Structures are given as structure tokens and as C-alpha cells.
Amino acid sequence: MSVKQRLLELQEHAKEQIKLVKSIHELNDAKAKYLGKKGAFADIMSMMKDLTNEERPAFGKLTNEAKVAIQGYLDEQKIIIDEFIINEQLEKESIDVSMPGKKFEVGKKHILTQVINEIEDLFIGMGYEVMEGPEVEIDEYNFEKLNLPKNHPARDMQDTFYITDETLLRTHTSPVQVRTMLANENKGPIKIICPGKVFRRDDDDATHSHQFMQIEGLVVDETTSMADLKGTLLAAAKKLFGEKREIRLRPSYFPFTEPSVEVDVSCHNCNGKGCNICKGTGWIEVLGAGIVNDNVLEASGYDSKKYQGFAFGMGVERIAMLKYGINDIRSFYTNDIRFIKQFKK
Numbered sequence: 001m002s003v004k005q006r007l008l009e010l011q012e013h014a015k016e017q018i019k020l021v022k023s024i025h026e027l028n029d030a031k032a033k034y035l036g037k038k039g040a041f042a043d044i045m046s047m048m049k050d051l052t053n054e055e056r057p058a059f060g061k062l063t064n065e066a067k068v069a070i071q072g073y074l075d076e077q078k079i080i081i082d083e084f085i086i087n088e089q090l091e092k093e094s095i096d097v098s099m100p101g102k103k104f105e106v107g108k109k110h111i112l113t114q115v116i117n118e119i120e121d122l123f124i125g126m127g128y129e130v131m132e133g134p135e136v137e138i139d140e141y142n143f144e145k146l147n148l149p150k151n152h153p154a155r156d157m158q159d160t161f162y163i164t165d166e167t168l169l170r171t172h173t174s175p176v177q178v179r180t181m182l183a184n185e186n187k188g189p190i191k192i193i194c195p196g197k198v199f200r201r202d203d204d205d206a207t208h209s210h211q212f213m214q215i216e217g218l219v220v221d222e223t224t225s226m227a228d229l230k231g232t233l234l235a236a237a238k239k240l241f242g243e244k245r246e247i248r249l250r251p252s253y254f255p256f257t258e259p260s261v262e263v264d265v266s267c268h269n270c271n272g273k274g275c276n277i278c279k280g281t282g283w284i285e286v287l288g289a290g291i292v293n294d295n296v297l298e299a300s301g302y303d304s305k306k307y308q309g310f311a312f313g314m315g316v317e318r319i320a321m322l323k324y325g326i327n328d329i330r331s332f333y334t335n336d337i338r339f340i341k342q343f344k345k
């Protein structure tokens with residue numbers, strides 16, 4: 001048999017055998033078998049010594065062509081094997097859509113956050129900006145600039161957690177009003193609401209918590225009056241407790257407003273006839289408000305002869321308790337999931 005015939009035979013044999021290979025491991029074996037040092041070509045190369053010098057180049061050329069062809073078969077088969085492996089993998093990892101899925105619990109906003117968002121939306125709609133400030137405050141902003149100098153008896157209305165003589169946990173969100181007025185360099189008009197946590201040294205019971213949330217509002221400009229305050233609060237009462245609600249103002253006292261009022265809303269539960277929620281009066285006290293005291297404007301650099309305005313403040317827990325019939329303020333903070341889950345939105 002001529003060398004050429006042997007080479008063609010070997011090539012043909014390799015072609016058929018390599019087609020049967022099913023794994024990378026077998027493919028490596030096949031490569032060693034045909035192209036390795038001790039492989040099929042070793043025998044053929046040994047025939048070289050019987051050739052004349054003239055015959056050798058042609059022999060070399062044929063051998064090379066056969067090697068290249070066999071390497072080609074190996075490469076082709078590798079592509080087929082790779083594809084097969086990928087398909088097998090996909091098969092294994094395919095998802096059975098008929099299997100029951102995992103149940104994901106979707107979190108909900110806390111009821112207090114929901115109420116705050118609702119109140120924010122209402123006031124943003126009336127052109128207010130939402131402002132926030134620190135919960136650890138200095139005495140000057142929490143009291144002094146709000147017309148509550150040191151040793152003023154009205155400070156007793158707010159039992160306070162002092163950190164040092166000059167720093168404390170804020171007792172109301174009013175210092176955010178001070179900060180906003182101070183930061184307003186051109187002393188122009190202001191229209192803000194400030195939601196946030198406040199702290200008072202109270203013994204916790206069904207209606208008291210040492211930590212609670214407030215939303216306060218402040219409007220300062222050249223014309224805003226008590227009539228604007230009343231209209232604003234009526235709009236808020238209707239939004240929070242229903243279109244049929246009315247409000248009434250009773251004279252009151254706060255150091256930072258003058259005149260000051262307590263604001264009652266007609267009872268949403270009995271429509272004013274009298275029930276246990278309104279303690280038989282038909283009215284529910286929801287917030288305090290008033291015309292900004294001149295001293296407060298002056299303390300933050302506003303000219304009280306030119307500027308005036310109103311401020312109001314409400315407890316978010318109280319609004320939520322009235323709205324949703326919650327009878328214990330501690331429920332908001334004890335993180336009982338059964339309580340929290342009731343207020344899905």
C-alpha cells in the first residue's frame with residue numbers, strides 16, 4: 001500500500017471515529033490517538049526512512065494535509081459537543097411553570113407614614129413646601145426664638161428631655177420654622193409644613209407617648225390673616241375627615257402665636273349629635289393654631305411691621321387615632337404586625 005493510500009485511509013477512519021465522540025474527554029483521547037506523539041502518524045513517519053530524498057517533500061506535504069484535515073474534524077466535533085452540553089444544561093435548568101411559586105410578603109407603609117403623606121399631599125396642593133430638621137435641637141431654636149425665654153413659665157407645658165443645658169430632644173417641630181426663617185436670607189414670604197418626630201417627658205399610657213409625630217405649618221407674608229388660617233384648616237379638616245366636616249375655633253394660649261386658637265372639628269362619627277368619640281359634645285379637638293407672634297418673626301430677622309402670618313400644629317397620632325378608631329397610642333410603636341397589617345393601602 002502506498003503512503004498516499006495509507007494517509008487517506010487514516011484520514012477517513014479518523015473522520016468516522018471522531019463523529020462518534022460524545023464528550024470533551026473522549027475528544028481529547030481522539031486527539032491524542034490521531035495527532036499525539038505516539039499516535040497514528042508515528043507509524044507513517046517511520047516509513048520516511050525508506051523514501052528517497054526526492055520523494056520526501058511530497059510525503060511531508062501529504063502528511064501535513066492529513067493532519068490539518070483531522071484537526072478540522074476535531075474542531076467541528078467540539079462545536080457539536082459544546083452545543084449539546086449547553087442544551088443539556090438548559091434542559092436541566094428549565095422552569096416548571098406549573099409549580100407553586102414562593103410567596104413574597106410585600107411591605108406596607110406604616111399607618112403614621114400614610115397619614116403624613118396624605119397631609120403632605122394636601123398642603124403641597126395648596127402651594128406649601130415640606131421642610132425637615134434635626135431631632136436633637138438647641139434650646140435657642142426649640143424655645144428662645146419661639147418667644148419662650150429661659151425660665152418662662154410656659155416651658156412647663158412641654159416636659160423636655162435635656163441632653164445638656166443647651167441641647168435637647170425637640171419638643172415640637174416648631175424649630176424647623178425658626179430654621180427656615182433664619183435661612184431665608186432675603187426675608188421673603190414662607191409657606192411650609194414640617195412633619196417629624198418630637199419628644200416629651202411623658203409617662204406612656206393610652207393617650208400619651210414620650211415620642212410622637214407632629215406636622216406644623218407656617219405661612220409668612222404681608223397679607224395672610226386669621227381668615228386665611230380658618231379657610232386653610234377647614235380645607236384640611238374636610239380632606240382628612242370628610243366633606244361634611246365643619247370647624248370651630250376657641251381662644252387659647254401659645255407663646256409663639258397671638259391670638260391663639262384651639263381648633264375643633266365636628267365629629268365624623270356621629271355628625272355632631274354626640275357619641276363616645278367626641279365625649280358627647282359633637283366636636284373633637286384636633287389642633288392648635290394662631291397668628292405668628294411678632295416676637296417670633298423679629299427673633300428670626302423678619303420685620304413684624306411688614307410681615308405677618310399664621311402657624312398651626314397637629315399630632316399625627318391623634319389624627320390617625322380619630323380617623324381609624326385606634327384607641328391606644330402605644331399601638332403605633334410596639335410593632336405588633338397584626339396591628340400594622342390592618343392598614344393596607
Ligand SMILES: [Zn+2]
Pocket residue numbers: 267268269270271272273274275276277278279280282283
Ligand atoms: Zn361624636
